[in-house]
Amino acid sequence: MTETTTGATRATTPTAIQMSGVTVEFADPLGGTKQVLKGIDLTVPAGQFIALVGKSGCGKTTLLNMVAALVRPTTGTVTVGGETPKAARRNLGFMLARDALLPWRTAQGNVEYGLELRGVPKQERRETARRWLEAVHLGGSERLWPWQLSQGMRQRVALARTWALDPDVLLMDEPFAALDVTTRVAVQEEFLRLWQSEQHKTVIFVTHDLGEAIALADRVVLLGEGRVLYDVEVGLERPRDLQTVAGEPRYQEIYNQLRSSI
DSSP states (O other): OOSSSSSHHHHHHHHHEEEEEEEEEEOOOOSSSSEEEEEEEEEEEEEOOEEESSSSSEEEEHHHHHHHTTOSSSSEEEEEBOTTTTGGGGGGEEESSSSOOOTTOOOHHHHHHHHHHHOOOOOHHHHHHHHHHHHHTOOOOOTOOGGGGGGHHHHHHHHHHHHHOOSEEEEHHHHHTTTTTTHHHHHHHHHHHHHSSSOOEEEEEEOSSSHHHHHHHHHEEEEEETTTEEEEEEEOOOOOOOTTTTHHHHHHEEEEEEEGGG
């Protein structure tokens, strides 16, 4: 079932990600194949925040990895900004459940790392790293090592590192799942503040948490057994207050509609 409330907007907004007839098969231990994704058709307009939800093994991370050019479709096509995923990698940013900070680099050094790999001059990358650490309220923590940071601070460094690269598309695989409840809400608010304050980047956000998906995203896609079961426009106004959004009637309507399928 698909519920769409912004079809006209999609038609006039450039497409960031397009999947057409996508099937993904992996070899199984018995010598056969297992279909992980089956006939996926999905269009993501530029600037949209889309959340993928569903049970473990439903294909969420495989779909994300296709956009990242880590998995190739068995059949069908995937384009990112009109290019193949591999060609579009320079325009992608990644954020995972584990921060993956380099232990031999300071907070600032970790934020600089991607810029360094891209050949950004030293002074420019230092200024960029400091600006983004300030943006996530870690000004003054530039010289701290990862072991000196709390888990929430580490995830903020990872957020700054991702944002510093100025990607067109953010790929996020349960980025807040490893945090305790209080810290998770704080980092979610930090991320949403950054996303809402800029020209919106396209976000593909994988989560098991339906409430998180509705609270953060413009659109929620529920996957089941490799297929799209529901595709729902959230329709909640922005900016959003994560402390109160669960009380909105529209939030509760979507939650009740989808929760039995997760």
